[in-house]
Amino acid sequence: MTVTPAVVEEEAPTKKGLSFKFPPEETEMGIIAGIIGAVIVIFTGLPAVIKGVGLILVLLWGMDSVRKTSKYGLGTGVPSIGVLSTGYGVVGALMGLAVAEYGRVGQLYPAVLLGVIVMGVIGLVSGAIANSEKFIAMKIPRLERGMMELGMAGTLAILLECSIVTGSLNFNAVVNQVMNTGIIALMFIFNCFAMLHPYNACLGADERRERTRMCGVEISGLVCVLLGFVQLALGTSPLWDSVSLIVFGAIIFAVFFWKFIKACMDECYETVGTGMIKTIE
């Protein structure tokens, strides 16, 4: 069989499609999302829209960590990394909620951040063990940091969702309104998909971080809409709070869905043929 020669790679086009460059770098993203998310988690009296902004930032950070961790081809599938992040997040959120009452000042719950820190430590330990030569020996650069950020982002996201739905971070209130009603199962899946879907859908040779992140923001907007409906169904907060969250989420979803599709359309012309795969003789 004749083998078509690989097409010579053309010069990279100077102008990329639509860009979404906030914040530009992975480390900056982690710091900004972590700090803003932590502050919004502590102040539980804020309106749901502001918590929604924090949730979008934190989910974006989680998506970035999923991308960072699974970029090297783990052989486990990208979805499992998102599920791992949410699994760590639930354990960390339980820990944070249990200590929430200590050091509480009115509507402020600074102690919940203990859960985030503990989950960061567990993520670091599991990443170190997975990467260590003596144990699993994954030998993936920066796996420790990726796993740590996954644990922290997952915990912050679950705490923020609990805070949006119940309006406080009281252990008994969360257990009654989130755990016992089964809303936690919805949150588990929302979180998983907001973190795993963007990279799972966009990965490939031509993956670009900005485009993947547009998909991430779009799904976070959908999560906000769904959480608004959960708020309405449980009746835990005033009507304007839920409705504003739904409207905010819908606008975010519409804008970023349009941007994402536009970016895909703009960039698809760049796809180059690489020729047929060589057959083994």
Place this chain on the structure above:
Amino acid sequence: MEPVILLIVGYVVIGGLLACFAAHLLPVGGAPAAMGTATGIATGTVQIMLGAAMTGLFTAASVDTFTDSLLLVTLSGAVGATVMICVVMFMANIIYGFGAGIVPVSGRVDVDPITKEPQAPYKTPQCDGHGVPIVVFVSGSLGGFIGGFGGALMYYTLLNYANFSAGTAAIGAISIFVANAILAAYNIRGTIEGFHDPKFKRLPYALVASFAVSLLCGIVVSLTAILGGTL
């Protein structure tokens, strides 16, 4: 108060180790199995294990409503998970056999260790086996049983020793289960057929990692129970 904490941590560690062990027994096919070019079910380790364990939790939670026996609850969880994984493997075989027209055959051994049937002549060249042959089916059923047992053990511990509510206990058990399954998935790296697979020899490494993570998770859960006022 002390013995209860030890019991919680101990059972969570045992459950985590069982989850990690069970993940190595499952027929994980991954993306190649979706094309029929590898043995097993066409998805990743964590997804298969999570599906089986969650079904196990449903049966365990149902049984838990009318009994206090640890053995009965954990065994019902194990049976639920086994039924789930068996149905999935059986349906996979039907689709591969009648849909894709390939025979279930193991890619890692030349002769089936249980039935002594030859495998190599039926394997398509350059493929890594197809479907779910008998030895893989047996291994997968065992994996479902052990994994469901581990998941239900964690659920029972969190529900009755840490005194969490049913919803909290279920989601906590699933979360710790996932953390252990992912370590197993890291260790497996792609596809595995079961106890006859050469990759199964790497199991001790994953068990050490799983022990460390389960111990930390057990301590976190005990702290949650103490500080949250349920213990």
